[in-house]
Amino acid sequence: MKSYDIVIIGGGPAGLAAAVSAKENGIDSILILERDKELGGILNQCIHNGFGLHTFKEELTGPEYAQRFIDQAEKLGIEYKLNTMVMDISPQKTVTAMNRQEGMFEIQAKAVILAMGCRERSRGALNIPGYRPAGIYSAGTAQRLVNMEGLMPGREVVILGSGDIGLIMARRMTFEGAKVKVVAELMPYSGGLKRNIVQCLDDYGIPLKLSHTVVDIKGRKRLEGVTLAEVDSNGKPIPGTEEFYSCDTLLLSVGLIPENEISNGMGVQMNPVTSGPEVNESLETNIEGVFACGNVLHVHDLVDFVSEEAATAGKNAAAYVKGIRQAGGGRDVRLNPVDGVRYTVPMMVNTARMDENLTIRFRVGGVYKNCYVSTYFDDERVIHRKRQIVAPGEMEEIRLTKEQLLKYPDLETITVKIEEA
Amino acid sequence: MEIRKLTCISCPMGCPLTVEMEGDEIISVTGNTCKRGDVYARKEVTDPTRIVTSTVKVIGGKADMVSVKTREDVPKGKVFDCVKALKGVEIKAPVHIGDIIVPDAAGTGIDIVATKNVEEV
Numbered sequence: 001m002k003s004y005d006i007v008i009i010g011g012g013p014a015g016l017a018a019a020v021s022a023k024e025n026g027i028d029s030i031l032i033l034e035r036d037k038e039l040g041g042i043l044n045q046c047i048h049n050g051f052g053l054h055t056f057k058e059e060l061t062g063p064e065y066a067q068r069f070i071d072q073a074e075k076l077g078i079e080y081k082l083n084t085m086v087m088d089i090s091p092q093k094t095v096t097a098m099n100r101q102e103g104m105f106e107i108q109a110k111a112v113i114l115a116m117g118c119r120e121r122s123r124g125a126l127n128i129p130g131y132r133p134a135g136i137y138s139a140g141t142a143q144r145l146v147n148m149e150g151l152m153p154g155r156e157v158v159i160l161g162s163g164d165i166g167l168i169m170a171r172r173m174t175f176e177g178a179k180v181k182v183v184a185e186l187m188p189y190s191g192g193l194k195r196n197i198v199q200c201l202d203d204y205g206i207p208l209k210l211s212h213t214v215v216d217i218k219g220r221k222r223l224e225g226v227t228l229a230e231v232d233s234n235g236k237p238i239p240g241t242e243e244f245y246s247c248d249t250l251l252l253s254v255g256l257i258p259e260n261e262i263s264n265g266m267g268v269q270m271n272p273v274t275s276g277p278e279v280n281e282s283l284e285t286n287i288e289g290v291f292a293c294g295n296v297l298h299v300h301d302l303v304d305f306v307s308e309e310a311a312t313a314g315k316n317a318a319a320y321v322k323g324i325r326q327a328g329g330g331r332d333v334r335l336n337p338v339d340g341v342r343y344t345v346p347m348m349v350n351t352a353r354m355d356e357n358l359t360i361r362f363r364v365g366g367v368y369k370n371c372y373v374s375t376y377f378d379d380e381r382v383i384h385r386k387r388q389i390v391a392p393g394e395m396e397e398i399r400l401t402k403e404q405l406l407k408y409p410d411l412e413t414i415t416v417k418i419e420e421a
Numbered sequence: 422m423e424i425r426k427l428t429c430i431s432c433p434m435g436c437p438l439t440v441e442m443e444g445d446e447i448i449s450v451t452g453n454t455c456k457r458g459d460v461y462a463r464k465e466v467t468d469p470t471r472i473v474t475s476t477v478k479v480i481g482g483k484a485d486m487v488s489v490k491t492r493e494d495v496p497k498g499k500v501f502d503c504v505k506a507l508k509g510v511e512i513k514a515p516v517h518i519g520d521i522i523v524p525d526a527a528g529t530g531i532d533i534v535a536t537k538n539v540e541e542v
Contacts, residue, residue, distance in 0.1 A: 044537070047474050047475070047476060047488035047489075047490075047536065047537075048474050049472045049474055049490060059472070060536075061474055061488060061490055061536040062488075063488050063518075063536050063537035064518055064536045064537075067518060067537070067538065146476070147476050147486065147488065148484065148485070148486055149485060149486070150476065150478060150485050150486045175475055175504045194428070194429075194430050194432070194434075194435045195430040197428070197435075198427075198428050198430045199430070199471065202428065203471070203497070203500075388432070388434050388454065388455075389432070389434045
């Protein structure tokens with residue numbers, strides 16, 4: 001059996017940044033396994049601009065952003081296999097994978113970095129009534145068809161869900177000559193970035209209907225139209241508000257779910273809120289030497305933060321392989337997300353292992369205006385930051401230092417919460 | 422006097438902005454809750470610009486399509502003209518990031534360039 005120091009599952013933005021970072025931190029034996037025919041992952045179909053403002057201080061398109069990291073990986077001589085599907089990883093880090101050239105094969109890894117990304121929530125998860133005609137796509141599928149295959153899914157489009165991919169596709173389909181009639185969002189607020197609402201919908205006069213959903217689908221073979229209705233505060237359709245839209249295409253942009261079949265198979269402990277692994281300050285899962293980063297860990301809005309997070313995972317995996325990671329000593333401090341904060345990544349911090357600086361990322365469960373994002377070390381409030389607005393669509397972060405934590409030798413819990421002004 | 426209504430994109434707040442104009446002159450910006458909203462509104466009503474991104478067909482390449490963009494922002498009013506300038510355009514592989522696909526798109530003086538590498542088969 002072949003063996004590598006670090007095997008990285010997935011060659012998208014997270015896998016690439018993790019590989020580059022691991023190499024720069026002294027590991028030569030690295031292998032990336034990618035199931036698609038090229039590196040770069042989902043960025044290859046995200047042809048719009050707006051990537052890289054944080055990382056490169058310029059606005060790149062998805063393929064350009066990916067290429068920057070692919071070039072770095074090539075330059076560093078990082079090994080990768082394309083068209084290769086990972087089937088299973090054992091708790092002892094034996095990776096079972098397959099491709100057309102080698103058939104089924106096994107690779108032994110000293111450390112594993114999970115970077116599989118996420119998948120779109122499908123129609124099946126929504127319980128939309130009606131027939132199942134052709135013409136209903138997830139927004140990402142339509143994006144791949146239009147941008148990579150050069151195919152148009154349809155001419156008259158309704159979009160359900162205001163996730164960023166749906167908004168981006170509203171503009172993209174408009175450019176390709178389609179009529180995008182409306183975007184319906186179940187929640188009373190949009191799930192996408194403000195800038196996408198303005199530049200993808202408002203610019204083209206596409207209406208966004210908040211608190212609306214699809215209640216019926218018409219058409220047996222091909223979609224003929226959908227019925228939208230307003231929903232009440234419990235998300236239930238309000239009778240009498242139904243409105244019919246004729247269309248041949250319905251795009252679903254209703255959320256992303258980390259793709260963790262392999263993680264589950266190897267016994268990685270999951271966080272039910274993020275559907276991603278529970279990790280510590282090193283982005284290490286409950287299985288020693290198994291790290292996670294990017295959208296497989298929790299769904300991000302900006303790839304820049306994926307790259308940053310993945311670099312941390314790569315660095316820590318390198319330290320683990322070299323055996324220079326502090327194993328003993330220090331205190332394990334739990335993070336406790338409450339009062340509007342849905343989750344934090346990481347969920348646990350070891351005061352000995354942590355770097356000088358630690359970024360805690362989290363999302364809130366609703367829209368809060370004129371509030372405070374507060375951090376408590378046990379009962380003492382140590383950060384109290386005024387915010388004009390926090391919203392579920394935009395990931396938040398707080399930064400802690402080792403120095404700060406070491407001042408509290410008995411610290412057990414770090415609580416992150418939203419406090420009303 | 423003309424009234425323009427915008428949504429600020431400077432942060433998730435999304436302040437509803439109202440701009441009062443007299444011809445090309447901005448009389449007032451209201452609705453913003455910070456300085457950035459004022460700056461955004463003034464730029465958006467006097468000189469709104471966008472990067473246009475799309476795809477074109479590739480002949481003899483490892484991929485069927487190559488992604489493209491206007492190298493710089495173009496005036497918002499020229500967005501659809503740039504999209505039209507790409508209609509029917511086909512390019513022979515290999516194509517590399519930065520290669521000019523359509524020079525001086527729609528008279529904007531700005532080239533449309535490739536944003537992806539597509540090698541020959």
